[in-house]
Amino acid sequence: MDLILLFKALIQGLVEGATEFLPISSTGHLIIVGDLLNFNDDKAKVFDIVIQLAAILAVCWEYRRKLVNTALHITSQTKAQNFSLNLLIAFLPAALIGLVFHGKIKEFLFTPITVAIALILGGLAILLIEKMPLKGKTVSIDDMTRKQAWQIGFAQAVALIPGVSRSGATILGGMLFGLNRHTATEFSFFLAIPIMFAATGYDLLKNWQLLSIDDLGMFAVGFITAFTSALIAIKFLLRFVASHDFKIFAWYRIALGLIVIWYFK
Structure with missing residues (x-):
């Protein structure tokens, strides 16, 4: 076994x-x-796909009651139907754009320098948005409108650029379009489920031939670690947004981006 x-x-x-x-x-x-x-060959890229699946399963576990209740009542309860439809609407922009440009994005944008630039620009965007006098009148996922779902969907599509941050784009997009901070954060978690299942499923189908039984230990370690740390991160973020803004993440992004540019230049 390769330790x-x-x-x-x-x-x-x-x-x-x-x-x-x-x-x-x-x-x-x-x-x-x-x-x-030095873990960036083709097999490592498939590994990254698998551990992203582990992270999204952590969301499913954390919100299992809401998901099960929605599934059980989707044909009978308006609230469950509205929630499901809003998820579908918000899912579509990134799914369709990603399907068309997926190959080009991976070919040209998956580099440290591209990521660094996106980190810095994203950090500046967070600082700008945090200075805005946002109202945040929508205080529950169940109160979201179709228009808000559509707008957040296009915000998520921006995160197809590596380094932008899917969660950052959807949370801040949600805040810009009328959701309060907690509601935007929760909807970002739920929206991660369809988009990440679709992305990981697509990538696994394209690269299944790179999977090998000899790599089972490596995948198991990464999967369990990603699932566990994602659960902790979800709980942390929900507590954090109750009394903090995102400026600390903005400064972190900017600092990291500058370090990466210096290191990889």
Whole structure:
């Protein structure tokens, strides 16, 4: 058993779980850390897909009651139908744009320098949005409108650029379009479920031939680590948004982006 490879899997799993739902770009961190660990070949890219699946399963577990209740009552309760339809509407922009440009994005934008630039610009955007006098009148996911779902969907599509942060785009997009901070954060978690299942499923189908039984240990370590650290990150973020803004994440993004540019230039 390759202990070095297992160690790399452990680190990448921690990075994925800890960053997936924070507004700091998990994909960006995986690219950067993967380069530093020299863990960035084709098999490593499939590994990253698998651990992203682990992170999204953490959301499913955390919100299992809401998801099960929606599934059981989708044909009979208006609230469940509205919630499901809003998720579908918000899912479509990124799904359709990603389907068309997926290959080009991976070919040209998955580099540390691209990520660094996106980190810095995203940090500046957070600082700008945090200065706005946002109302946040929508205080529950069940009160969202179709228009808000559509707008958040296009905000999520911006995160197809590595380094932008899917969670950051959807949370801040939600705040811009009338959701309060907690509601925007929760909707970001739910919206991650269809978009990430679709993305990971698509990538796994394209790269299944790279999977091998010999790599089971590596995948198991990364999967368990990503699932566990993602659960912790979800609980942390929900507590954090109750009494904090996102400026600390903005400054972190800017500092990290500058360090990456210096290191990889």
